Amino acid sequence: MKNSGGDEERLTELSPGWGDEELLDALRQAFAARRAVPPEFVQAGQNAFAWHNIDADLAQLTYDSTDRTEELVATRAQEEAAIRVLTFTCAQAGLQIELEVQEDALAGQILPMQSAAIELQTKAGTQQPISADEVGCFWISPIPSEDFRLRCQPVAGNAEVVTVWVRL
């Protein structure tokens, strides 16, 4: 086992029974450790509870053409690199969301094809409603510049799906 030094020593030293000085010192460090965490970091975690009552199934990123782009770049001319495509899959709800990154917009496709109410959510807390037409197509413009995810409520009333966060 590796001993990583002072920190670990401090912990083992204190465990059998704390004297007043040690206890006060441990208390001081407990509050210092808490202060080191930015308030907005805690706030963001607390905000996540908004998702608790939303019975949405999570769609994982199951395909990102960037994973293949590296190989393509190595073997082909750069300009032949494919348009970036992302696929989110929610096996539980049997739903896929594809996103194709175009020049100034994202072209979306829900599979199987169906109309749905979509909400684009950014980490900054903004929400933008988007509709997917009866064949499951939708557009997002402009392309989000920060982390975002999509919440998808199929009109047919199937289970709601939310994608993982993604940054392009």
Add this chain to the structure above:
Amino acid sequence: MRDDPVVIALVRRAAAGDQAAWYEIVDRYAQLVWSICVRFGLSSEDIDDVSQSVWMLLVESIGDLREPAALPGWLAKTTKNECLRVLRVTHRHAHAGLPSEDQMPVDPDAVVIDEEILRAERDAALRAAFAELPPRCRELLSMLMRDPPCRYEDISATLGIPMGTIGPVRGRCLDRLRRSPHVGPFTGGGETG
């Protein structure tokens, strides 16, 4: 992992939709998620990314945690996985090829992560015990915790107690802290009363 009844109760309440319990869980364990991200050397942007994912995953699985008492371990493992995910993405975007060895941050080993878990639990227990002390004790200990600690003259003037009693009061306050059910598991005593 100890079966900390406080953690078990918080998890059950949050799973049942109690927002205050969720806030307390985040308040207790933000330190753990944060410290692991820092150990991985993540940028503040990536730390935000990781924490968003971790808390969202917890919100979604809090009702399914098989061992509510193992929450700190669950959080540590999830945070570590998310850190590795974010690092892979960052490197993929930053470099056309695979990152070289020296570009990859050091992956904190399991010992370091376990240490962070233990520390986060202990710190949370100390803060919880402190919060339950009488107001006078909290005031006094807060003044003594400052760096550098307040002088006894100032404490005496602020709290309106004779200098000679500060030492004994301090001892009694720390003793209450030590005997708190929160702190018991860490002092090896676990006394009640």
